[in-house]
Amino acid sequence: MAENYLTPRAEMRPTPGAGFGSFAVAPIPAGTIVACFGGTPLDRAAFDRHDADRRSRSIQIDDDTFLLGPEIREPGDAINHSCEPNCGMGGAAQVVAMRDIAIGETLTFDYAMADGSDYDEFDCACESPSCRGRVTGSDWQRTDLQQRHAGYFSPYLVRRMRAAGASRKLTKRDVEILMNTLDDDPIASLTTALRVVLGRPHSTFETLVSLSPIDAAWRSGVIAGHAAALDRLASHLNECRGF
Ligand SMILES: C[S@@+](CC[C@H](N)C(=O)[O-])C[C@H]1O[C@@H](n2cnc3c(N)ncnc32)[C@H](O)[C@@H]1O
Ligand SMILES: [Zn+2]
Structure with a gap:
């Protein structure tokens, strides 16, 4: 067949x-x-x-x-x-x-x-x-x-x-929420921010990270949930309000 x-x-x-x-x-x-x-x-x-x-x-x-x-x-x-x-x-x-x-x-x-x-x-x-x-x-x-x-x-x-049409930079308020919630639940906090900057309101954390323009070693650290990689991503989003 x-x-x-x-x-x-x-x-x-x-x-x-x-x-x-x-x-x-x-x-x-x-x-x-x-x-x-x-x-x-x-x-x-x-x-x-x-x-x-x-x-x-x-x-x-x-x-x-x-x-x-x-x-x-x-x-x-x-x-x-x-x-x-x-x-x-x-x-x-x-x-x-x-x-x-x-x-x-x-x-x-x-x-x-x-x-x-x-x-x-x-x-x-x-x-x-x-x-x-x-x-x-x-x-x-x-x-x-x-x-x-x-x-x-x-x-x-x-x-x-x-997604390209819906993506936008984080606002000051978005960044405040990101930094205030990061310690309690870094994955949920980063998911919220990444959904905004990538214009994908329904994507999972893994999908968002795979679509993020970051280098491969950093990406695998983020997906594995390593604290240093998650912090680095949060700092980047804080400073650039996007990518
Ligand atoms: C899905 S296949 C199509 C069938 C293919 N022609 C075959 O003989 O098996 C896709 C491949 O066909 C060739 N191809 C398809 N359209 C082409 C085009 N307009 N010009 C040149 N090669 C083409 C390319 O090698 C491409 O990788
Ligand atoms: Zn052609």
Whole structure:
């Protein structure tokens, strides 16, 4: 049984410059679910233990979660990137037609709609007039793409975009509360402050720390609850009122 789904209105074929691709073999109306990804969900550390080819046939579905694609290529894996796509993300693991697609057209989505890290970066061969040349894991941050593809980004990227808009510096009052509550319950106190500066009102302490732009050794000390690392984070937030 296949791990991935490809609509019966398309089939996989070799495509110049990009390995295999999926092509419409029947008209595909706008709104059709053209592909769904299955596979094993892994965090980045476990995902990186697999080879690059398999990783490239996988999909990122959350900040630190990747659906590892099948060992052997399946038609549902073969939706290529285009800088002028006809499909978009209809969910974290689902590709949907953004417009009517005619027989013979290649099914494509913009990988900026799904990728939020550097696991699958490459030089683009889409040859569209607006080709951006290189496809990277930070393309989702481009405001031109966010506007052009609004409504077709993976939910975790939409959450990131909202967080960027909701984040703010701590006020004097926020800092007072942080410093007054730090001794009693440092994790709760830092969680409250980090939720404000990262614009994520519902995230856990671990998620907030993993998203904080601090160096790796400091981060692991904070997650392990080491008093010196927690104090250093509180002092930083006190002095900078953010990052
Ligand atoms: C999910 S796979 C798509 C199927 C792939 N073409 C194959 O043959 O298995 C993603 C990989 O396809 C290639 N690819 C997809 N779109 C491309 C593009 N526009 N230009 C060049 N390579 C592309 C890249 O190697 C990328 O890592
Ligand atoms: Zn391109």
